Amino acid sequence: MTVLPSSSLQAAAPWLRADWRPDSGQVLAVRGGRPLEGVYPISGAKNAILPLMISALLTPHLVTLRNVPASLDVAVLSALLRRLGTEMHWSMTASGLSVTLSADRLQPGSIDGELVSRMRASVLLLGALLARCGEARLPMPGGDAIGLRGIDFHLAGLRAMGAEIELASGLIEARAPQGLTGAEILLPLPSVGATENLMLAAVAASGTTVIRNAAREPEIVDLAHCLGAMGAKIVGAGSHVLTIEGGAALTGAVHDVVPDRIELGTLACVAAVTDGEILLRHGRAAHLGAALSAFQAAGVDLCEEADGLRARRAPGGLAGIDVVTQPYPGFATDLQAPTMALLTLAKGASAITETLFEQRFLHVGELRRMGADIAVHGRTARVRGVAGLHGATVACTDVRAAAALVIAGLAADGETVLTGLDHLDRGYDRIVDKLAACGADIVRR
Numbered sequence: 001m002t003v004l005p006s007s008s009l010q011a012a013a014p015w016l017r018a019d020w021r022p023d024s025g026q027v028l029a030v031r032g033g034r035p036l037e038g039v040y041p042i043s044g045a046k047n048a049i050l051p052l053m054i055s056a057l058l059t060p061h062l063v064t065l066r067n068v069p070a071s072l073d074v075a076v077l078s079a080l081l082r083r084l085g086t087e088m089h090w091s092m093t094a095s096g097l098s099v100t101l102s103a104d105r106l107q108p109g110s111i112d113g114e115l116v117s118r119m120r121a122s123v124l125l126l127g128a129l130l131a132r133c134g135e136a137r138l139p140m141p142g143g144d145a146i147g148l149r150g151i152d153f154h155l156a157g158l159r160a161m162g163a164e165i166e167l168a169s170g171l172i173e174a175r176a177p178q179g180l181t182g183a184e185i186l187l188p189l190p191s192v193g194a195t196e197n198l199m200l201a202a203v204a205a206s207g208t209t210v211i212r213n214a215a216r217e218p219e220i221v222d223l224a225h226c227l228g229a230m231g232a233k234i235v236g237a238g239s240h241v242l243t244i245e246g247g248a249a250l251t252g253a254v255h256d257v258v259p260d261r262i263e264l265g266t267l268a269c270v271a272a273v274t275d276g277e278i279l280l281r282h283g284r285a286a287h288l289g290a291a292l293s294a295f296q297a298a299g300v301d302l303c304e305e306a307d308g309l310r311a312r313r314a315p316g317g318l319a320g321i322d323v324v325t326q327p328y329p330g331f332a333t334d335l336q337a338p339t340m341a342l343l344t345l346a347k348g349a350s351a352i353t354e355t356l357f358e359q360r361f362l363h364v365g366e367l368r369r370m371g372a373d374i375a376v377h378g379r380t381a382r383v384r385g386v387a388g389l390h391g392a393t394v395a396c397t398d399v400r401a402a403a404a405l406v407i408a409g410l411a412a413d414g415e416t417v418l419t420g421l422d423h424l425d426r427g428y429d430r431i432v433d434k435l436a437a438c439g440a441d442i443v444r445r
């Protein structure tokens, strides 16, 4: 197989071209004040696609993923996987972007440090490569600047499965010359990444692995479904205890990526803050967890329909609420910044407490430049609703901060200019085109 992006694919996702490089010169100009209306198709989940693509390394057979989001993270991971000898074929159909991966000639030694440093999820290569090749050598991964984000749970779990791991000069060197063996693992926190890494390792280990205090996010369930379609035996996905019987010979699979619940929540905020009405096609209310009732209390009406969720502002208007981020099904930390943008315009006061990441208020300063009234005390941001926001030049500092600034810009008077667009592109599939189709005045220049 070769990488042959069709012209339509290049138009939708230019970064999937092998020679694409980020263009830091670009900015996004948003003119707010228009109620957005229409249909917004929710893409496959940003946080599901990365472990799903890496799961293809576990088998020499073909794995096809459909409903792939055309995000910059996908491009970075694609480049990483190509360096490892994975072949990929992309196609664009009316139902979305698909990729078929073939990892029958894997070269575990050749990992690109610059690419790893751009994406924290690349740490998931550890579990998959150890499982398939018995070795992995990886620079310490990077990612968003939202906190310390250790990988100690990942390493402890893999060590419990028999891996020898050394850390030196910014490198992780892991070996399992005799193969991995099943183990009982208790995670100190229900870490999403650690749960995924250990699932990937455990399906190829000999014997049974039990992961206690496992993460329960829909993306974990989606990974379990894909691995199950490949022949893995996993019980308990979506609960606190995952039991994985390892050692089954894995086949290929065809899998549809779960819709993105964070894109769903972000767009619900857009509909409400602009006083518009948007059908969020493919959106699943149940995947919002605690955010569903929080949105309703804040005046974001979400009504389930046959092919998605209809989002609009409640007749009583937006109201301040208190929010505490928690692992799923608690209020998602990834919806904290978008929700804060919404609450800047709600009647009354809100308190937003971030419990997962210590530096996840980088958007506060930028929202203030647009007229928001927000004060941060430790891990809590107190937001007093204002009558209106005004356009300003603001910088995106992480993917969800970028989404918050888009929401604020769509509601603000005048023009908002966003810089640092790589952050937005990391996680949001064609957001500019999809918002423009709902009537937004939004353009890259």
Ligand code: UD1
Pocket (backbone or CB within 6 Å): 046, 047, 048, 050, 120, 121, 147, 148, 149, 150, 151, 152, 153, 154, 155, 189, 190, 191, 192, 193, 194, 327, 333, 334, 356, 357
């Ligand atoms: C994933 C999501 C991210 C989301 C986060 C929490 C992907 C690609 N990213 O990130 O969008 O915000 O879940 O829902 O899916 N921790 C440790 N040691 C570890 C692992 C985690 O201390 O070994 C800590 C982290 O610093 C953090 C907390 O545990 O404070 C939760 O992190 P985790 O669930 O692992 O987040 P990610 O998988 O990195």
